Amino acid sequence: MADQTIQSARRFDSLEQEAYLSLWRTYDRLKSIEEAFFQKWNLTPQQYNVLRILLGSESPLPTLAIATKLVSRAPDITRMLDKLEQEKWIARSRSEEDRRAVMVSITAEGRKRVSDMSDSLEEMHREQLGHLGAKDLRSLVDLLAKVRQPFEPPGSSW
Amino acid sequence: MADQTIQSARRFDSLEQEAYLSLWRTYDRLKSIEEAFFQKWNLTPQQYNVLRILLGSESPLPTLAIATKLVSRAPDITRMLDKLEQEKWIARSRSEEDRRAVMVSITAEGRKRVSDMSDSLEEMHREQLGHLGAKDLRSLVDLLAKVRQPFEPPGSSW
DNA sequence: GGACGATAGTTGTTTAGACGAATATATTAG
DNA sequence: CTAATATATTCGTCTAAACAACTATCGTCC
Numbered sequence: 001m002a003d004q005t006i007q008s009a010r011r012f013d014s015l016e017q018e019a020y021l022s023l024w025r026t027y028d029r030l031k032s033i034e035e036a037f038f039q040k041w042n043l044t045p046q047q048y049n050v051l052r053i054l055l056g057s058e059s060p061l062p063t064l065a066i067a068t069k070l071v072s073r074a075p076d077i078t079r080m081l082d083k084l085e086q087e088k089w090i091a092r093s094r095s096e097e098d099r100r101a102v103m104v105s106i107t108a109e110g111r112k113r114v115s116d117m118s119d120s121l122e123e124m125h126r127e128q129l130g131h132l133g134a135k136d137l138r139s140l141v142d143l144l145a146k147v148r149q150p151f152e153p154p155g156s157s158w
Numbered sequence: 159m160a161d162q163t164i165q166s167a168r169r170f171d172s173l174e175q176e177a178y179l180s181l182w183r184t185y186d187r188l189k190s191i192e193e194a195f196f197q198k199w200n201l202t203p204q205q206y207n208v209l210r211i212l213l214g215s216e217s218p219l220p221t222l223a224i225a226t227k228l229v230s231r232a233p234d235i236t237r238m239l240d241k242l243e244q245e246k247w248i249a250r251s252r253s254e255e256d257r258r259a260v261m262v263s264i265t266a267e268g269r270k271r272v273s274d275m276s277d278s279l280e281e282m283h284r285e286q287l288g289h290l291g292a293k294d295l296r297s298l299v300d301l302l303a304k305v306r307q308p309f310e311p312p313g314s315s316w
Numbered sequence: 317g318g319a320c321g322a323t324a325g326t327t328g329t330t331t332a333g334a335c336g337a338a339t340a341t342a343t344t345a346g
Numbered sequence: 347c348t349a350a351t352a353t354a355t356t357c358g359t360c361t362a363a364a365c366a367a368c369t370a371t372c373g374t375c376c
Contacts, residue, residue, distance in 0.1 A: 011214075013276075015295045016283040018215040020188060021229060022302040027185040028230040029309040030178060036206055056169075065326060071179060072186040075356090075364060078326055100324040100371045118171075125174035131308055136301060137173045143290075143298045144180040150289055158183055202332090222354060233334060236356055258341045258354045 023147075027085045030128045041117055046074055047084055051106060051114050054090065060105035062095065069157070089113055181305075188286045195282045199275055204232055209264060209272050212248065218263035220253065227315070247271055290304055 012018035038045050053069050054061065067077050074080060081104060084090045089110035094103040106114075129137065145158075152158045170176035196203050211227050225235050232238060239262060242248045247268035253259040261299065264272075287295065303316075310316050 014280055014283055015292060015299075016287040017280070019287050019290075019295045019299050020192070020283055021298050023181070023185050023188065024229050026302040026306040027181050029306040030181065032231075033309070035179070062324075071182050073190075076362080079362085098324085098372070100293040102325065122172055122175070125172055125178055129174040129177050129305065132172060132177075132301075132304060134303065137177045139297065140301045140305070141173075141177050141180050143294060143301065144177075146290060146294065147287065147298070148184040149188040151191070155242075220354075221356095234332080237332085256354080257341070274363065 019149075033124065033128050037121070041113075043087075045124075046070060046072070047080060048117070050080065050084060051089060051110055054104060054106035055111060055114055060093075060103035062101040062103055063092075066104060084110070191282065191286050195279070199271075201242075201245075201271075204228065204230070205238060206272075206275075207245060208238065209268055210241060212262065212264035213269065213272055218251075218261035220259040220261055224262060242268070 012021070034045055036049060049070055050066055053066055063077055063081065065139075066081075066128050067074060081090060081092065085092060085110075088107055091107050092102050092103055095103050132140070148158065170179070192203055196206060199206075203207075207228055208224055211224055216269060221235055221239065225232060225238075239250065243250060245267075246265055248262055249265050250260050250262050253261050292300070306316065
């Protein structure tokens with residue numbers, strides 16, 4: 001009868017709920033570290049993502065192909081690319097074969113920006129997760145893959 | 159020389175990075191399920207969170223006390239509460255002891271809304287995570303706690 | 317080869333989030 | 347008791363996200 005725990009306010013209705021809220025909270029904590037980092041370099045995580053995708057691609061990509069490769073969906077690719085283009089990190093040109101498509105490529109300046117960030121980005125990731133050992137990190141990665149697997153479209157690369 | 163894997167574009171610089179991007183991606187997938195759910199009930203996850211917090215509290219809470227209990231920080235509590243008040247799910251009144259503070263409480267209608275949602279919310283969480291067994295869910299919850307532990311303020315209830 | 321539906325991208329609008337300044341009240345120092 | 351400082355909340359503004367409507371081009375079917 002006694003002995004309600006202090007935080008009786010936080011009780012979970014199910015293990016599934018607890019897991020989801022833990023995921024939310026944990027992501028929120030790590031994200032704030034990430035955001036602070038990218039702010040120093042004057043771009044958003046998603047913008048950096050686009051640069052990485054273009055860097056990883058041999059040839060220019062059409063706008064919408066980039067969207068499908070992003071970590072989280074961005075409904076507003078055009079305006080996002082506008083900003084990257086303003087900064088001269090990417091270049092766009094209309095495709096000759098299919099004049100509907102706009103091909104996007106990374107510029108030399110864009111490459112430089114990514115490589116300039118590389119070291120401190122790694123350091124940031126260590127700050128986020130370096131306190132876990134390799135074994136825990138691997139378990140985490142595996143569990144997360146199992147969590148999202150049913151929600152990934154067939155050929156998704158996730 | 160042959161045999162680059164198809165998705166050579168996705169390579170991780172470190173295990174930490176892989177873990178973080180996995181977390182991001184996984185959260186994004188589950189969040190989209192959650193958002194679709196809450197949209198049907200015409201409120202945002204954060205708004206629901208506020209209702210839950212108020213429900214869990216015996217007595218009315220000052221505005222800023224709510225902020226510290228949220229899953230992710232909401233810098234704009236006032237306007238969020240405005241919306242909940244419009245819907246008559248919460249009530250606000252200025253505190254007598256400290257006239258700077260605004261005390262927030264849940265209304266009968268607010269309670270009803272939360273309890274009406276209860277069953278289908280549980281179902282939603284099963285959709286998100288029901289495909290994992292209890293053992294995996296528990297490992298996940300534990301690992302996530304370990305991940306965010308250094309970033310939680312001392313008395314945070316997380 | 318012209319109409320039709322599909323596809324690629326852009327633009328407009330509404331809404332929520334970030335950030336800083338402003339207001340009202342409380343607390344403390346002298 | 348008055349000034350100075352701190353606290354709780356709100357308001358104004360600017361930026362980013364969500365969603366829908368629009369334009370241009372393509373592919374295909376008679």
